[in-house]
Amino acid sequence: MAxxxxxxxxxxxxxxxxxxxxxxxxxxxxxxxxxxxxxxxxESGSGKSVTAMxxxxxxxxxxxxxxxxxxxxxxxxxxxxxxxxxxxxxxNRIAMIFQDPMTSLNPVYRVGHQxxxxxxxxxxxxxxxxxxxxxELLEMVGIPHPESRVKDYPHQFSGGMRQxxxxxxxxxxxxxxxxxxxxxxxxxxxxxxxxxxxxxxLQQRTGSAIIMITHDLGVVADMADRILVMYAGKAVxxxxxxxxxxxxxxxxxxxxxxxxxRHDMTEKGELxxxxxxxxxxxxxxxxxxxxxxxxxxxxxxxxxxPASRTIDGSHVAACHFAGDPGFTxxxxxxxxxxxx
Amino acid sequence: xxxxxxxxxxxxxxxxxxATAAADTAYDALSASPSRTLLGDAWHRLRxxxxxxxxxxxxxxxxxxxxxxxxxxxxxFGDPITINTQTLTADRLLPPQLAxxxxxxxxxxxxxxxxxxxxxxSLAVGLIATAISIVIGLVLxxxxxxxxxxxxxxxxxxxxxxxxxxYTLFAIALVAVLGPGFINVFIAIGVLGWPSIARVFRSSIFxxxxxxxxxxxxxxxxxxxxxxxxxIMPNSVAPIIVYGTMSIGxxxxxxAALSFLGMGIQPPTPSWGYMINxxxxxxxxxxxxxxxxxxxxxxxxxSFVLLGxxxxxxxxxxxxx
Amino acid sequence: MLKYIGRRIxxxxxxxxxxxxxxxxxxxxxxxxxxxxxxxxxxxxxxxYNQIRAxxxxxxxxxxxxxxxxxxxxxxxxxxxxxxxxxxxxxxxDKFPYTMQLALAAIIIEIIFGIGAGMISAVKRxxxxxxxxxxxxxILVSLPVFWLGTLLQMFFGIYLKEWTNxxxxxxxxxxxxxGAPFPHWVYLILPAITLASVSTAYAARIMRSQLLEVMGQDxxxxxxxxxxxxxxxxxxxxxxxxxxxxxxxxxxxFGAMMSxxxxxxTVFNWPxxxxxxYNAVVRRDWPVVMGGVVIIVVVVMIINLLVxxxxxxxxxxxxxxxxxxx
Numbered sequence: 001m002a003x004x005x006x007x008x009x010x011x012x013x014x015x016x017x018x019x020x021x022x023x024x025x026x027x028x029x030x031x032x033x034x035x036x037x038x039x040x041x042x043e044s045g046s047g048k049s050v051t052a053m054x055x056x057x058x059x060x061x062x063x064x065x066x067x068x069x070x071x072x073x074x075x076x077x078x079x080x081x082x083x084x085x086x087x088x089x090x091x092n093r094i095a096m097i098f099q100d101p102m103t104s105l106n107p108v109y110r111v112g113h114q115x116x117x118x119x120x121x122x123x124x125x126x127x128x129x130x131x132x133x134x135x136e137l138l139e140m141v142g143i144p145h146p147e148s149r150v151k152d153y154p155h156q157f158s159g160g161m162r163q164x165x166x167x168x169x170x171x172x173x174x175x176x177x178x179x180x181x182x183x184x185x186x187x188x189x190x191x192x193x194x195x196x197x198x199x200x201x202l203q204q205r206t207g208s209a210i211i212m213i214t215h216d217l218g219v220v221a222d223m224a225d226r227i228l229v230m231y232a233g234k235a236v237x238x239x240x241x242x243x244x245x246x247x248x249x250x251x252x253x254x255x256x257x258x259x260x261x262r263h264d265m266t267e268k269g270e271l272x273x274x275x276x277x278x279x280x281x282x283x284x285x286x287x288x289x290x291x292x293x294x295x296x297x298x299x300x301x302x303x304x305x306p307a308s309r310t311i312d313g314s315h316v317a318a319c320h321f322a323g324d325p326g327f328t329x330x331x332x333x334x335x336x337x338x339x340x
Numbered sequence: 341x342x343x344x345x346x347x348x349x350x351x352x353x354x355x356x357x358x359a360t361a362a363a364d365t366a367y368d369a370l371s372a373s374p375s376r377t378l379l380g381d382a383w384h385r386l387r388x389x390x391x392x393x394x395x396x397x398x399x400x401x402x403x404x405x406x407x408x409x410x411x412x413x414x415x416x417f418g419d420p421i422t423i424n425t426q427t428l429t430a431d432r433l434l435p436p437q438l439a440x441x442x443x444x445x446x447x448x449x450x451x452x453x454x455x456x457x458x459x460x461x462s463l464a465v466g467l468i469a470t471a472i473s474i475v476i477g478l479v480l481x482x483x484x485x486x487x488x489x490x491x492x493x494x495x496x497x498x499x500x501x502x503x504x505x506x507y508t509l510f511a512i513a514l515v516a517v518l519g520p521g522f523i524n525v526f527i528a529i530g531v532l533g534w535p536s537i538a539r540v541f542r543s544s545i546f547x548x549x550x551x552x553x554x555x556x557x558x559x560x561x562x563x564x565x566x567x568x569x570x571x572i573m574p575n576s577v578a579p580i581i582v583y584g585t586m587s588i589g590x591x592x593x594x595x596a597a598l599s600f601l602g603m604g605i606q607p608p609t610p611s612w613g614y615m616i617n618x619x620x621x622x623x624x625x626x627x628x629x630x631x632x633x634x635x636x637x638x639x640x641x642x643s644f645v646l647l648g649x650x651x652x653x654x655x656x657x658x659x660x661x
Numbered sequence: 662m663l664k665y666i667g668r669r670i671x672x673x674x675x676x677x678x679x680x681x682x683x684x685x686x687x688x689x690x691x692x693x694x695x696x697x698x699x700x701x702x703x704x705x706x707x708x709x710y711n712q713i714r715a716x717x718x719x720x721x722x723x724x725x726x727x728x729x730x731x732x733x734x735x736x737x738x739x740x741x742x743x744x745x746x747x748x749x750x751x752x753x754x755d756k757f758p759y760t761m762q763l764a765l766a767a768i769i770i771e772i773i774f775g776i777g778a779g780m781i782s783a784v785k786r787x788x789x790x791x792x793x794x795x796x797x798x799x800i801l802v803s804l805p806v807f808w809l810g811t812l813l814q815m816f817f818g819i820y821l822k823e824w825t826n827x828x829x830x831x832x833x834x835x836x837x838x839x840g841a842p843f844p845h846w847v848y849l850i851l852p853a854i855t856l857a858s859v860s861t862a863y864a865a866r867i868m869r870s871q872l873l874e875v876m877g878q879d880x881x882x883x884x885x886x887x888x889x890x891x892x893x894x895x896x897x898x899x900x901x902x903x904x905x906x907x908x909x910x911x912x913x914x915f916g917a918m919m920s921x922x923x924x925x926x927t928v929f930n931w932p933x934x935x936x937x938x939y940n941a942v943v944r945r946d947w948p949v950v951m952g953g954v955v956i957i958v959v960v961v962m963i964i965n966l967l968v969x970x971x972x973x974x975x976x977x978x979x980x981x982x983x984x985x986x987x
Contacts, residue, residue, distance in 0.1 A: 056886060058882065058885060058886060084890075087888045087889070087890060088888065089888070090885070090886055090887065090888035091886060091887035091888035091889075092888055095886070095887075096886045098879060098882065098883060098886075100879055103878060103879040103880060104879045104880055104882070104883045105880055105883065106880040106883075106884065106898055106902065107880070107902070107976075107977065107978055108901055108902055108905075108975075108976070108977055109901075110977075117884075117887060117889070118887045118888060121887070121888060121889065122888060152981075153977045153978070153981055155977075155978045155981075156981060166883075169883075169887070497675055497676065497679065498679065500676045500679070501676055501679030501680050501682075501683055502683075504676055504677075504679075504680050504916075504958065504961065504962050504965070505680070505683075505916075505958055505961075506916040506917055506919050506920040506957065506958075506961060507917065507920060508917075508920035508921070508923070508924075509919060509920040509923065509954060509957055509958070512920075512923065512938070512942070512950075512954075513687060513950070513951065513954045514687070516942060516947060516950050516951075517687045517688070517947075589803060593803075593805055596805050596807075597805065597806075597807065597924055600805070600807050600924065600927075601923075601924070601927070601939060601942060602942065602943060603942060613805070613807075616805070616807065616808055616811065617807075619811075620811055620928075623811070623814070623815050623819060624819060627815060630808075630811055630812070630815065633808075634805065634808035634811075634812070637803075637804075637805050637808065638800070638803055638804055638805070638808075641803035641804075642799060642800060642803035645799055645802060645803050646799060649799070
């Protein structure tokens, strides 16, 4: 394939802290192309946000340290780029929006100023041109009365509006990739839907690729082309959205899907969360990190780290038994912890 | 909203996750081993702070030296207070030497002895005046914090009035009005300190009051006093401890300032502030005279400041200055 | 914003009243004979005694006395000096500019060094500079201002003079004037440094903690993610937010500075209001002491009010109040 837009290859990044080594990102791989959306799914602490921050080189090093792997943007390695070249990419070619819109905007600057900042920095626009563009951006993300709103301060906007402003700010320079780190988690349910709709619409228009980081399978079902499921810093399953949803091959993915309340449940039906807690990233369980919570775990799972097994084409899963004929969901992950 | 729409599912996802987390926490709490108490935890953290430990040791040394002063000072160093007009001129303004580690003053008294005796007064003021402030501050802060409304407004407005006065200036004015002498110094400094304590305590109370577990206690029928003592006090105590410790340092500095201006304890009883004032006349002839009382004040106050810092870190108190 | 200013002024009024009450109580409810506060220890004839009693209303109820006190204050009557016989107001107003000079110089030092040290210490956290700043601020905060003053006097006024054979030294006392060896401003140096010392230490600490707090905020992460350089993030985003509480601190600290001025002026014999107050304490000239206190308190209150109001200018959340719209 012609150079992929973004290639993440076996990326490893650990934090070296006083209490021990935190294996925050421990072997993540995926590819992203123009116009595509990938959904990175996992619980809190799975490393999904940290992976994105590592790509953008926003992790302070120390205590962080890249222990292996690479991230290539248009063929060029991001991890070894000199800082000034990286700065030219941030906010410009690759942009990021964060989880909490209430605190992600600087309270002492007008919204127009914050939108104009990347434009003046990366595109060399004059202040007047940048502010004009800022107004256009506000309109693009659906903020009413943009000409007057552009002069307002962040505290004069509601949460949903602020997130729209964040999106506008990220898209200001027409980035090739937009990284959205849990963009809707802090918002009301109804606003969530609006924001996601907006993002899809904008993607159609600008053709940028999106990395959607979330713990919510429902969010990615609609938007993503591919899905990466992460657990304890590792990628446990990767494939197209259809493959992952209709042919999930890793017990953790099964657990995630099972834990979604089904619309055909009766009132008396029980909810089925995955038993147990995500592991501490300092003391990752031996072998397969999911084995303490996996109903299918065998002895092998305790001792051997599973390699990534190909199920079908690019659909892979990191389980010893993934893809084996007959290895299908028989037990619910909530039915009992297999301490094996 | 359609029942199986994405929004509904997301909402339920979240509820599920929350329910799981809550259940797990409760389970962990029930089965977990007994954790250390708040104080135990704090003490453990404090022990790691080397500066704070040095500060504590120094304070203990000084307190012991000051309290037992009568037993060992006059015997070795002579009377630090009485003026003996018969002292030989040769014995006056001696530089530091073996018999007189800090030298002698213009009246032949041993300076080390005077510094130690000065410590008694300074430490006493620091501790007692701060204690007075804390008592008044706690009572008023509690009344305002717990009852709110008019009581609270009244108390806070009064505190504002006190805050409008610069601290040392107020002390000077009060002592000017009450007259010099050590009891008045206690009163002046003690009375001035309550607003800060009251404010800190009151905001503690407010933030604790709104916590769910207090509402829960009330719903269970607990009386006001019980809620105060069992729930609010333990959680509000930490900032008071920190602030109180630092106030001791401030009280000592203020007392020194008053003594320097001649408004504190009257000579011939030694007080550090006064000693510094008196020593300026001998800047050229006996410069060391100025150093000892100053260092004494510096190290004493510094110890309380470092201790306060350490306590703040150990108790993990977030205080906005 | 006008609402904010209005509210602030309104809140000031009861405090102001309370302050005058407190000041009044201090002069009125003294142990001993209040007439002595006015006349001192001198012998006075019964006629004069009674005249004073009537004039100040010592036989009338406290409320009436308070009213008379307020009336006198409003007319700028701060009483008569016991020793000099001059109106207190005239004596003090002469000295006022000197104290203001001192305070201004000290504040400039405080801003430059306090904010500077705080910034270095926060940006280069855990470095040697940070440790140095943290330790020296702890020490400065525990240092008696008057002791520092005398030490500086000794070093710069006496020893430096000796070591350089009189070539280089700083004046130790007074404020210069015609025929003095140095121009007026040189006399300001040591007192200003002394006065600024404790405030600078506090300012540095607050700047440091504010910067650290802001640096941990989400919007700083956003700024970095937009591709801004580290220095752009620091100066344009971090510092601008951290400054707000620091500026208000400096304003509020002005009051403490006035207290410190008394001690500093005494040590350096700087002819300001503080020095007058000290001399008055020594001579037991109580009207002058109380008069000086009144002047200082009034100035401090005005400055505090101005600082409060200026807060609105710095923080757009207050300037443009306004809650959220959907």
